[in-house]
Amino acid sequence: MKRPDAAVPLTTLRLLLGAYLAGTVLNLHHIALWVVPVAAIAAAWRWRAARSGGRQLPGRPARYATLALLTLAVLATFRTLNGLEAGATLLVAMGALKLLEATRIRDFAFLSGAALFLLLAACLDAQALWRLPLYAADLCLCCATLLALARAPEPLPARAALREAGRLLLLAAPLALLLFLFFPRLPGSFWALPDSGDAITGLSNELEPGTIAELTQIDDPAMRVRFAGAAPPRNERYWRGPVLHDFDGSAWRARAGLYVPRAALNYAGPRYTYTVELEPGALPLLPALELPEGPLPPDAVLTSDYQLALPRPPRQALHYTLSSRTQYRSVQPLSLAQRRIDLALPQGRNPRTLALARQLRAAASDERGFIEAVLARFRDAGFAYTLTPQRLGAQPVDEFLFDTRAGFCGHYASAFALLMRAGGVPAHVVTGYQGGEWNPIGGYYLVRQSHAHAWTEVWLDGAGWRRIDPTAVVAPARLEGESVELLPGAARSGGRLLRSLAWIGTVVQGWDALNAWWLRDVVGFSFDRQTDLFDALGLGASTWRTLAGVLAAGGVAWALVVVWQTRHRARPPPPDPLSRAWRRLGSRLARLGLRRRTTEGPLDFAERVAAARPALAHDIRRLARDYARLRFGPAADAAAIAAFGRAVRALRIPRQ
Numbered sequence: 001m002k003r004p005d006a007a008v009p010l011t012t013l014r015l016l017l018g019a020y021l022a023g024t025v026l027n028l029h030h031i032a033l034w035v036v037p038v039a040a041i042a043a044a045w046r047w048r049a050a051r052s053g054g055r056q057l058p059g060r061p062a063r064y065a066t067l068a069l070l071t072l073a074v075l076a077t078f079r080t081l082n083g084l085e086a087g088a089t090l091l092v093a094m095g096a097l098k099l100l101e102a103t104r105i106r107d108f109a110f111l112s113g114a115a116l117f118l119l120l121a122a123c124l125d126a127q128a129l130w131r132l133p134l135y136a137a138d139l140c141l142c143c144a145t146l147l148a149l150a151r152a153p154e155p156l157p158a159r160a161a162l163r164e165a166g167r168l169l170l171l172a173a174p175l176a177l178l179l180f181l182f183f184p185r186l187p188g189s190f191w192a193l194p195d196s197g198d199a200i201t202g203l204s205n206e207l208e209p210g211t212i213a214e215l216t217q218i219d220d221p222a223m224r225v226r227f228a229g230a231a232p233p234r235n236e237r238y239w240r241g242p243v244l245h246d247f248d249g250s251a252w253r254a255r256a257g258l259y260v261p262r263a264a265l266n267y268a269g270p271r272y273t274y275t276v277e278l279e280p281g282a283l284p285l286l287p288a289l290e291l292p293e294g295p296l297p298p299d300a301v302l303t304s305d306y307q308l309a310l311p312r313p314p315r316q317a318l319h320y321t322l323s324s325r326t327q328y329r330s331v332q333p334l335s336l337a338q339r340r341i342d343l344a345l346p347q348g349r350n351p352r353t354l355a356l357a358r359q360l361r362a363a364a365s366d367e368r369g370f371i372e373a374v375l376a377r378f379r380d381a382g383f384a385y386t387l388t389p390q391r392l393g394a395q396p397v398d399e400f401l402f403d404t405r406a407g408f409c410g411h412y413a414s415a416f417a418l419l420m421r422a423g424g425v426p427a428h429v430v431t432g433y434q435g436g437e438w439n440p441i442g443g444y445y446l447v448r449q450s451h452a453h454a455w456t457e458v459w460l461d462g463a464g465w466r467r468i469d470p471t472a473v474v475a476p477a478r479l480e481g482e483s484v485e486l487l488p489g490a491a492r493s494g495g496r497l498l499r500s501l502a503w504i505g506t507v508v509q510g511w512d513a514l515n516a517w518w519l520r521d522v523v524g525f526s527f528d529r530q531t532d533l534f535d536a537l538g539l540g541a542s543t544w545r546t547l548a549g550v551l552a553a554g555g556v557a558w559a560l561v562v563v564w565q566t567r568h569r570a571r572p573p574p575p576d577p578l579s580r581a582w583r584r585l586g587s588r589l590a591r592l593g594l595r596r597r598t599t600e601g602p603l604d605f606a607e608r609v610a611a612a613r614p615a616l617a618h619d620i621r622r623l624a625r626d627y628a629r630l631r632f633g634p635a636a637d638a639a640a641i642a643a644f645g646r647a648v649r650a651l652r653i654p655r656q
Contacts, residue, residue, distance in 0.1 A: 008108055009155035012148040013050050015162075016108055016115075017043045019145045020099070022138045023118025024092050030125050031089040032077045035096075038070070042096035057100050067097055088121040105152055112145045129518040140165050171562050178554040184547060185527045203241045203283055203431055207454060208251035209389070209396070209410035219448050221279055222433060223287060224516050226444045228273040232289070234435050236326040238455065238467065239287040239447060241432035243305040245341050247421075249349030250396050252414060252429045255341065262304040263334065263464060267293050269327035277444075277520055278318045284310040287432055287447075289324035290467065297322070304338070305428070317519050319526075330464020334426060342426035342459065350397040350418065357422030367425050367460055371468065374419050378412065378473050381405070385475035412470040413454040426459040430467075441506075442513030578636070581645040582627050588653055602628050619651055 008016070024031075024039045049057055058066070070093040071081075078086035095114045102108050119138050122131075143165035148156045223239075231237070244252035272289060286300055286308040297320035300308045345354070360377070364370035382405055389407040392399045397415050400407055413429045420427035434453035436445035455469040521529070539546060575583060586596050594612055596605045606624035610617035626644050630636040 008105065008149065008152045010050060011155050011158050011161075012108075012145070012152055013047065015141065015145040015148050015158055016111055017047060017099075019115040019138065019141045020095055020111060020118075022141055023115045023122070024095075026122035026131075026134060026138060027088045027092070027118055027125075030085045031092060032074070032085075034073065034077075035070075035089050035092045039092050039096045042099045046099045046102075063097055063101055067094075070094075070097070084121060084125055088118065088125075091118060091121070105149060108152075109146070109149055112142060112149060115145070116142050127519075127523045129515050132518075136169075140169060143169060171565065174561070175555065175558045178551065178558065180525070181530070181533065182547060182550055182554070185530050203281070203285075203287075203452060205242050205244070205254040205283065206251055207244055207253075207410050207414065207429060207431060209392075209407060209414055219450050221512070221515075222281075222447045222449050222451065223279060224277040224439075224442070224444045224446055225289075225436060226275045226277075228275075230270075230272075231274075231445065232270075232272055232326055235472075237435055237445075238290045238326075238453075238469075239433040240290045240306065240308075240430060241285055241287050242283060242430075243303075243307055243457075244429040244431065245305070247344070247346060247414075247418065249346040252417075262302070262306070263330045263332045265291065265328045265464070266331050267291075267325040267328050269325055271323055271325055273321070273323045275319065275321045277516060277524075278314060278320070280313075280315050280317060282313055284313045286310060286314075286318070286320060288322055290326060291328055292322050292324050294323040317524060319520065319524055328464070333461070334459050334464075339426050339459075342428050343421050343424070345418075345421055350395050352395075352398040352402055353415070353418055354422045356401065357419045360419070361423035367458075370423050370425065371420070371458065374416060374423075375468070375470060375473050378416075378470050383412075383474050385471065409454045409471040412474060413456050416468065416470040417456045420456065420458050427456055430455055430457055439509045439513055439516075441509050442516050444513075444516065446512060577638075577645060578627070578630055578641045581641075581648045582631075585623065585648045585651070588651075592653065602631075616653065623647060623651070 021039065021043055024036060028036070045057070071090070074081060074086055074090045074093065077089070080086050081090055091114055095111060095118075098107065098111050098114070102111060115138075119135060119142065123135060140162060144158070144161035147164055148158075148161045242254050245255040246253045271293070274289065276287070278286065286297065288308050291306050292302065292308060296302060296308065297318075299311055300320070301310075303309050357374075360373045361370050364373050384406045385408060386406045387408060389400075389411060390404045392404070397418050400411050401415055417427040417429050431452070431454045433447045433451040434455075435451050436447040439446050453471070455467055455471070457465045458468055460466055539550070582602070589596070589609060592613070594609050600608075602624040606620045609620045613620075623644075626647070630640060630644060
């Protein structure tokens with residue numbers, strides 16, 4: 001055990017502990033929670049040790065053992081020491097150990113650097129606008145800690161350190177903005193964080209409505225859409241996501257590696273061009289208005305079932321532009337492989353549904369008549385829409401169609417697709433989003449997770465795939481207002497109640513528009529957006545010399561503003577009466593060629609004058625001793641300073 005060295009004052013230690021713990025809290029969303037009490041205990045131990053003065057810190061063997069234990073704990077939690085989550089957890093743990101061994105200014109400076117890296121880790125992982133004030137406050141705290149450490153061991157009051165740090169950060173903000181906008185960016189990502197593998201709330205590759213007893217509403221944003229011109233009507237705003245082909249009697253799942261030819265399409269109707277700002281998601285897909293046409297975003301591939309697939313899930317917000325048409329027609333027949341996949345039926349499951357499908361198909365004159373008969377049954381046989389359906393058993397579609405007759409969009413899409421397959425019509429389930437809320441402040445449609453929806457696609461010879469939405473037959477009002485949800489397991493939000501009040505709804509829309517601007521123009525300020533900015537400013541064809549000139553001019557302007565703002569600090573304070581008298585003596589001697597050097601103290605100066613002018617030796621030595629006593633000794637009264645001034649004026653200095 002060893003005693004802590006009082007290397008920093010308590011006020012400085014308080015700032016340091018605040019910066020370290022604030023960095024830990026800002027990373028709570030992605031670090032291992034077991035490290036939080038480790039950090040709190042280490043900070044409390046260090047604080048009590050500093051206050052008591054006699055409380056001992058752990059010795060080297062104990063610290064080394066704890067180091068090994070914490071490193072193994074991080075490895076056991078994340079199976080690696082790399083990556084943002086594991087790295088931030090390890091940094092918090094190592095910072096806690098450093099607190100228990102720091103004895104020198106350099107040790108505490110290292111801890112302040114660790115706090116800054118924790119702030120950086122939080123910024124890399126989460127860039128939501130509401131976190132910006134928290135990041136700014138922590139940055140100010142870290143800078144105040146560095147200022148206080150620069151003054152150690154002299155104490156610097158915490159309030160003064162925070163005030164000075166805030167002032168310096170405000171002075172640096174214009175230069176940071178200049179570099180953010182005009183420093184040349186590279187296309188693509190300068191670095192990429194490894195994929196953590198954690199799931200993010202969103203659409204799923206699986207739909208099993210029979211196991212859901214309550215479908216909660218999730219108001220988190222899924223994407224924001226800006227149309228270049230007129231937007232399609234709400235009943236045509238279907239945003240295509242995962243397509244589910246495989247059905248085992250209970251659950252629909254996306255088929256991995258669906259390698260079948262994609263049927264060529266003839267598009268008709270208006271063409272809609274739009275830009276999507278997509279929130280991070282768990283699936284490697286880009287939702288698109290049915291159906292995308294024309295150039296695709298980079299790395300996106302249009303699959304055989306018209307999904308926009310990506311190589312990996314988007315772990316950060318994405319921006320992409322697409323063109324789509326809501327009216328289309330296939331010009332090729334359905335391939336045998338695709339027909340076999342979308343007619344497959346599980347053996348021994350839902351026999352009543354299969355019997356009903358055969359009955360309705362036999363009574364219909366053709367496939368279109370069969371589809372109308374099934375939709376008529378949904379409309380006229382007492383079916384109801386509900387977010388709290390009964391759980392279903394081993395034959396979920398049978399129980400839904402013949403017993404409960406109540407469910408949400410997943411129940412209706414699943415049952416309709418199974419009836420179609422049983423009647424010989426190829427069908428599959430499509431999930432995605434439907435509708436969207438218009439935000440007049442931001443000029444975009446906000447598509448929330450609560451707009452998640454499921455519908456069915458059927459194949460009609462001579463027409464191709466056709467969207468059939470049975471929910472629109474059972475509960476058309478649900479598609480005219482808020483959409484039906486697919487995603488269970490989240491807390492119910494009060495967003496609908498808030499938006500029902502006009503002024504609160506305006507505030508909510510304004511906040512979302514501000515968030516959209518933040519994500520699009522700040523977080524998403526990429527190489528392409530910087531190029532657009534240069535074009536708008538007439539710098540599109542500029543060379544690096546022009547950009548360097550812009551940066552240099554802006555930097556000089558910023559430096560001049562900073563100098564102007566800090567001119568009172570650079571200007572020396574006005575001399576006091578004692579200094580004025582001493583300077584008057586120096587000026588008189590300078591006229592004889594005896595100018596005082598800047599590094600020369602008063603006594604040394606007097607000795608040099610005495611050697612050069614022996615006649616002045618006695619008076620100059622006396623005046624120098626009096627000045628040194630008055631300036632550097634105990635506080636002098638006004639009478640003594642006035643007497644010194646009179647003695648300087650009375651001194652007679654011969655010219656030779």
